[in-house]
Amino acid sequence: MRVSGESGTSGESRTVAVAGVDFGWGSSGKLSAVLAALQARGGDSGRSRFVGLASGLGRPVLAGSPVERWFDLPEAEPERELARIVREQRVAAALVVLDGRLARALGDCGVPVVFVDSLPFLWTEGDRAELPLDAEVYCAQRCVDLPPECTGVLADVRRLRWVDAVIAGGGAGRSAAPGPRPRRALVSLGGLRAPQLDDWASYPQLVLPAALEALAASGFDEVHVAGNLPAWLAGQLVDSCPVPAATTVGALAHEDFLHRLAECDVLLASPGLTTLLEAGRLAVPTVCLPPQNLSQIFNGRFHERAVGGGSRVVWPKEVFAEDEALALRTGGEGRALDLIYGGIARAAQQHRRATSAAVRGLVAEALRRVEREPGTDWGALTAEVGTGGAAQVAEALVEVLGAAGPAR
Numbered sequence: 001m002r003v004s005g006e007s008g009t010s011g012e013s014r015t016v017a018v019a020g021v022d023f024g025w026g027s028s029g030k031l032s033a034v035l036a037a038l039q040a041r042g043g044d045s046g047r048s049r050f051v052g053l054a055s056g057l058g059r060p061v062l063a064g065s066p067v068e069r070w071f072d073l074p075e076a077e078p079e080r081e082l083a084r085i086v087r088e089q090r091v092a093a094a095l096v097v098l099d100g101r102l103a104r105a106l107g108d109c110g111v112p113v114v115f116v117d118s119l120p121f122l123w124t125e126g127d128r129a130e131l132p133l134d135a136e137v138y139c140a141q142r143c144v145d146l147p148p149e150c151t152g153v154l155a156d157v158r159r160l161r162w163v164d165a166v167i168a169g170g171g172a173g174r175s176a177a178p179g180p181r182p183r184r185a186l187v188s189l190g191g192l193r194a195p196q197l198d199d200w201a202s203y204p205q206l207v208l209p210a211a212l213e214a215l216a217a218s219g220f221d222e223v224h225v226a227g228n229l230p231a232w233l234a235g236q237l238v239d240s241c242p243v244p245a246a247t248t249v250g251a252l253a254h255e256d257f258l259h260r261l262a263e264c265d266v267l268l269a270s271p272g273l274t275t276l277l278e279a280g281r282l283a284v285p286t287v288c289l290p291p292q293n294l295s296q297i298f299n300g301r302f303h304e305r306a307v308g309g310g311s312r313v314v315w316p317k318e319v320f321a322e323d324e325a326l327a328l329r330t331g332g333e334g335r336a337l338d339l340i341y342g343g344i345a346r347a348a349q350q351h352r353r354a355t356s357a358a359v360r361g362l363v364a365e366a367l368r369r370v371e372r373e374p375g376t377d378w379g380a381l382t383a384e385v386g387t388g389g390a391a392q393v394a395e396a397l398v399e400v401l402g403a404a405g406p407a408r
Helices: 026-040 079-089 100-108 125-130 148-155 202-217 231-239 254-263 273-281 294-307 322-331 333-350 352-372 380-385 389-404
Strands: 014-020 048-053 067-071 091-097 113-117 137-141 160-163 184-190 222-227 246-249 266-269 286-288
Touching: 014 026, 014 079, 014 389, 026 091, 026 113, 026 254, 026 273, 026 389, 048 079, 048 091, 079 091, 079 100, 091 100, 091 389, 100 113, 113 389, 125 148, 125 322, 125 333, 137 389, 160 389, 184 202, 184 254, 202 222, 202 231, 202 333, 202 352, 222 254, 231 246, 254 273, 266 273, 266 352, 273 286, 273 294, 273 380, 286 294, 286 352, 294 322, 294 333, 294 380, 322 333, 333 352
Parallel strands: 014 048, 014 091, 048 067, 091 113, 113 137, 137 160, 184 222, 184 266, 222 246, 266 286
Antiparallel strands: none
8 A cells, every 4th residue: 555745755665553542433433534545545656554553442443454563552651662663663653543642652752643533522621631732733523513611622732633524435325226125224332342431231231122122113124233242242132132033243344334334224323423424424314322421422412413303312311411421521521431331330230121121212213203204414414524534634644754754
């Protein structure tokens, strides 16, 4: 794979380190989209190789990407190992999605970093220390609303560049073939695991049976469940409830996920922003499942406001109240996450059957709304923020590589 740059000669090879935070799978989807955009540029001068850092959770999503080799980093004091990798691999630049600590550590090693922030609306003064405000290029993804709590932090980013949605481009659109065919659904649970999350299985235990039962009752014939579900848990949950006749479960590489997405009649997704924006690009009817974390509260609300429909499912108040979580974030994201994760865990341990039944009813009602409103503009959120972000981030990386000079 060749990446064009402003300097160097045809035989050069420069190493780019790539990384995404281990918080869901959105960052890996964005890495995949940017790498595809780099590949689409073709090669006129300068040649780059890619190595991956950490990002263990997201590697299945990046299957088939041009990342040549992955390096794990120790949880305790990773700086020495990172410095060794940078030195031995001759890292000329880095592309980092959302992992502020790693971006800062790479900067300390003398590596120019292109940082992708897909959640600029989330940060407050309590998060300032986690963000790489001095990154070589800080690419903030456009959003439909920027709360006032964020503006002071973003004002201190030294080289801020706003970009469109960083999502995969091209590919086939949704099929509109005439004639009868099975009704297909895709359920997307994402990476599920995250920092501070002790019991990652609580969310699928509450939500997956509810979603599958609602789909079966609504007459869907086929459903695929995509997400970071181990086989034992997936089998247990699928066997626990009525499901559509053809139900399959398994993690999908990014391209495979997009193919499934284009072929489905409805998407049921825990509202990760990358997934919502990719579904919007394809105009796929979408039901937002209850949020897993703080950012997904924002994402679900943004989506609901943009499409103008009632296809967002919120947790029963006994789990947690969204407005309370949003109020807590002024002290940093961690305080809000304690409320969210604690509420989901308690519901799974103490009231699983009742909570799942309540969610099932809400999902079924959302599916009915989707069918009652066939004129909904499901691409509205994506249209608001644009779709050229992957190419714009790729351009920023090419600029940084050009400024870095010839390969070492």
